[in-house]
Amino acid sequence: MNDTTTTLPQGAAIPFTPTLPTVSTHIYPRGGLDVLSREEVARLRDASAGGLHDLLRRCALAVLTSGSASDDPRAAQELYPDFDIQVRQQDRGVRIELTNAPAMAFVDDRIIAGVAELLFAVVRDLAFTAIDLNGDEELNTSRGITDAVFRLLRNARVLQPSDPNLVVCWGGHSIGQEEYKYTKQVGYELGLRGMDICTGCGPGAMKGPMKGATIAHAKQRRRRSRYIGVTEPGIIAAESPNPIVNHLVIMPDIEKRLEAFVRMGHGIVVFPGGVGTAEEILYLLGILLREENAHLRFPLILTGPTGAAPYFEQIDRFIRLTLGEDAARLYEIIVADPARVAKRMDMGIRKVKDQRIAQKDSFFFNWGIEVPLEFQQPFVPTHELMAGLDLHHGRKPCDLAADLRRAFSGIVAGNVKEDGMRRIEAHGPFEIHGDPDIMQALDALLRAFVEQRRMKISGEYRPCYRVVG
Numbered sequence: 001m002n003d004t005t006t007t008l009p010q011g012a013a014i015p016f017t018p019t020l021p022t023v024s025t026h027i028y029p030r031g032g033l034d035v036l037s038r039e040e041v042a043r044l045r046d047a048s049a050g051g052l053h054d055l056l057r058r059c060a061l062a063v064l065t066s067g068s069a070s071d072d073p074r075a076a077q078e079l080y081p082d083f084d085i086q087v088r089q090q091d092r093g094v095r096i097e098l099t100n101a102p103a104m105a106f107v108d109d110r111i112i113a114g115v116a117e118l119l120f121a122v123v124r125d126l127a128f129t130a131i132d133l134n135g136d137e138e139l140n141t142s143r144g145i146t147d148a149v150f151r152l153l154r155n156a157r158v159l160q161p162s163d164p165n166l167v168v169c170w171g172g173h174s175i176g177q178e179e180y181k182y183t184k185q186v187g188y189e190l191g192l193r194g195m196d197i198c199t200g201c202g203p204g205a206m207k208g209p210m211k212g213a214t215i216a217h218a219k220q221r222r223r224r225s226r227y228i229g230v231t232e233p234g235i236i237a238a239e240s241p242n243p244i245v246n247h248l249v250i251m252p253d254i255e256k257r258l259e260a261f262v263r264m265g266h267g268i269v270v271f272p273g274g275v276g277t278a279e280e281i282l283y284l285l286g287i288l289l290r291e292e293n294a295h296l297r298f299p300l301i302l303t304g305p306t307g308a309a310p311y312f313e314q315i316d317r318f319i320r321l322t323l324g325e326d327a328a329r330l331y332e333i334i335v336a337d338p339a340r341v342a343k344r345m346d347m348g349i350r351k352v353k354d355q356r357i358a359q360k361d362s363f364f365f366n367w368g369i370e371v372p373l374e375f376q377q378p379f380v381p382t383h384e385l386m387a388g389l390d391l392h393h394g395r396k397p398c399d400l401a402a403d404l405r406r407a408f409s410g411i412v413a414g415n416v417k418e419d420g421m422r423r424i425e426a427h428g429p430f431e432i433h434g435d436p437d438i439m440q441a442l443d444a445l446l447r448a449f450v451e452q453r454r455m456k457i458s459g460e461y462r463p464c465y466r467v468v469g
Helices: 038-045 053-064 075-079 113-132 142-155 177-192 208-219 254-264 275-288 306-323 338-359 383-387 397-416 418-427 436-451
Strands: 005-007 022-028 084-090 093-102 166-170 196-199 227-231 247-250 267-270 300-304 332-335 430-433 465-468
Touching: 038 053, 038 084, 038 113, 053 075, 053 084, 053 093, 053 113, 093 113, 113 142, 113 247, 142 254, 166 177, 166 254, 166 275, 177 196, 177 208, 177 300, 177 306, 177 338, 196 208, 208 227, 227 254, 254 275, 267 275, 267 338, 275 300, 275 306, 275 397, 275 436, 300 306, 300 338, 306 332, 306 397, 306 436, 332 338, 383 397, 383 430, 397 418, 397 430, 397 465, 430 436, 436 465
Parallel strands: 166 196, 166 267, 196 227, 227 247, 267 300, 300 332, 430 465
Antiparallel strands: 005 022, 022 093, 084 093
């Protein structure tokens, strides 16, 4: 755990309002963020166009409001309009100055240790991305992008050369109590079997498995458990990290975030979710359907409580219609049986270990899986690009999966990412075109997400898309 020192200016009073108390202070990070270069500090402080200060401020505010139930990326900024963060490089190391920071991140005027760690991770990852990846020509090649993902994860110190045990858990941030309790039960069973958890770091199905695993790890007396949260700047403001995350990684974009999950994880469990979860499923299936990856061991389990059975039936039908029976053979659906999920995942990861040993591949980073460039290049959803997606039969399943993934990614952006929300406000809903049966199935799936309140935690959901046959 990072050591921190928190100091209030002598004689200064803590700003206080009846509803939104704030604290102004400074902290000194320890462990993993001891020093930054002058160039890194300058970029983080630069508020002009091309600088990182505004992005740093938004991401920092997200972690300082860790545990927030809102999924509106503008909410925290409106609640704390006077918040600011500055990074100073001093002779004795880095000093982070916080002005009008949310008091919920402090106890007796001292920042909560876990929140401080997440804050340091924000500064670390944004600084590293700005300098190490800025203008990198290698990002135009598939191999170069994979190397960049590796460097980001290594810099975050989440790659550990130990036996495979990292289970990635995907699922929605907006789920009901029955589904949330189920995610905790699955996390508990995974934790009893010595597995660590990696999620998108937010609430709902991203928090539940971590919470369940903490109890199991305590029972098994595991003292170095990992609860890894992988996010990206467009998502973190809408899905603040949950308090259990002890390793936060901010990837530059959604595509590198998805590749990080696949490269780090040894198996994936998918809980009920919305468009973001559908995007993740399609991303993984599109990769595993490629001939180069046909030999790979990669356990993939879709699971939920009894009430979620219709959800997975609809997902399964959509996948079989669009990607075919070969895609359906890549995953297993288990309903209302947390122990079986954990046993099957444990068995699958043992096979992953055997294959990695046979192929002389590392345990901590899956170099052997081929991720094509079309799955790696950032997709910025404009109205023109969304309307131009090729969602028709007759394409290779892996290629169709890539465009379906982009369609769902665009809807995620329109729902919770500030840039996407601005486009929808300015130009109206995205239009999605394709074969009539695919469009009908897509529309039915999206309508089900809306009816089941899987799109938003609170408030009325206004669709950011229009399906056109």
